[in-house]
Amino acid sequence: MSRTIGAVGMIGLGNMGLAMAVNLVGSGFEVIGTDLIAESRNALNKAGGTAVADTGEVGKRCRHIILSLPSEAALHAVCTDLSTNCARGTIVIETGTLPLTAKRKACDLLAGCGITLLDCPLSGTGAQARNRDLAVYASGNAKAIRKCRPIIDSFARVCYDLGEFGNGxxxxxxxxxxxxxxxxxxxxxxxxxxxxxxxxxxxxxxxxxxxxxxxxxxxxxxxxxxxxxxxxxxxxxxxxxxxxxxxxxxxxxxxxxxxxxxxxxxxxxxxxxxxxxxxxxxxxxxxxxxxxxxxxxx
The missing domain is CATH 1.10.1040.10 (N-(1-d-carboxylethyl)-l-norvaline Dehydrogenase; domain 2)
Known part of the structure; x- marks a missing residue:
């Protein structure tokens, strides 16, 4: 399945993002990720992933991208960058706990470029993420959620499809x-x-x-x-x-x-x-x- 999906992008390599990236690598996925902090990028390289300098590079190389971001401002900046670098048909899995208004703006921005954003916040701590003990509250395009299940299942214990975007x-x-x-x-x-x-x-x-x-x-x-x-x-x-x-x-x-x-x-x-x-x-x-x-x- 990892061969069918291709490289998975990971933008944001904090406690949650890095844990998900490590589990993706362990499940056989090629992971290309980035973070503003050099130490986090180095940790991804040590785990078997490939760290790159910026989000644009992730967007160019991946058709499935996970976001693990700390703020509304970071979401806006990253999605603006992805909108000019991702190919049409790319699916972006947004996992943060961020204002729904900000997520909807990001969804509309990417949709205008043929990119699907899923609202998929996580339930669990960093320790649970390392142990693949996360619950994913997925919402948005049902077909895109189904397509991303092999990715989600590599780092989560369970995934719930909650329907329309924002229910997550x-x-x-x-x-x-x-x-x-x-x-x-x-x-x-x-x-x-x-x-x-x-x-x-x-x-x-x-x-x-x-x-x-x-x-x-x-x-x-x-x-x-x-x-x-x-x-x-x-x-x-x-x-x-x-x-x-x-x-x-x-x-x-x-x-x-x-x-x-x-x-x-x-x-x-x-x-x-x-x-x-x-x-x-x-x-x-x-x-x-x-x-x-x-x-x-x-």
Whole structure:
């Protein structure tokens, strides 16, 4: 199948993008990628892919391209570049958590050049991406999604075709609302156990195997206990972007969200108390301080 599809482009080689690229290489695909950071390009070369200097080169050499970008501005710049370098019929898989309005503008821009953009945000962390444990919320042209399934299946556990373009981002924001709540809930539960005299590692092991667990408890609970939030899967700075998008979606839908709203000051405290570049698991330390504990006291 990789021979039929040809080289796959990867634009953006951060935690998620590089993990996807490595899994594509491992599945037998030729991967041509780029990133603004030289270290990331070198990592792709070491993994068996081919790093090039710019997005235009990726567009010229690939008919299937994955985007893993950090911002609306990056999406606009990359798609503008691709619009003048890609052949008609190229399919671009956009995997970021970005404003739907920006994705629709990019879709229209590329469509005018005969290029199909798919809205395919990912559910999962960088660690899950490395383990091919991602869920893909695909939306857009159904035929293009089917054509890209061999690519998606090489880096994801499951792919859902959610219909019209934009439904992927809508589903992603539902997921992220729950992530925001479950992450803080995990910290609350672990801290309650510790304050009650339980061993924190035992709390994570036992609760993680029962009805009170969640994927966030399983993924971030160990980081909270081991205090390894400096090894960020997603930083509190980046997470603020996602929180803003969720808030905007709630306002647009006129949907009440008291639990989500209650998490905002917790994440803000993490952001402003030395954890801006740390993982969101650092909310555990925020709750420790609220309980009057100094760091490491629990």
């Amino acid at each position: 981002m809508k589903m992603k924001l539902v997921a992220n609302l729950l992530v925001a709540i479950h992450n803080v809930a995990a910290a609350e539960g672990i801290l309650l156990g510790v304050r009650s005299g339980l061993d924190p590692a035992t709390v994570v092991k036992v609760i993680g195997d029962g009805a009170g667990s969640s994927r966030m408890f399983q993924v971030r609970g160990p980081s909270m206990v081991d205090r390894t939030w400096d090894e960020a899967m997603i930083t509190n700075t980046v997470w603020q972007k996602d929180l803003k998008l969720i808030g905007e979606a709630l306002l647009t839908a006129e949907s009440p969200a008291p639990l989500f709203s209650a998490t905002i000051p917790i994440y803000t405290a993490a952001l402003t108390s030395g954890h801006a570049d740390h993982d969101t698991a650092a909310v555990y330390e925020v709750l420790e301080r609220m309980a009057g504990l100094s760091p490491h006291a629990s």
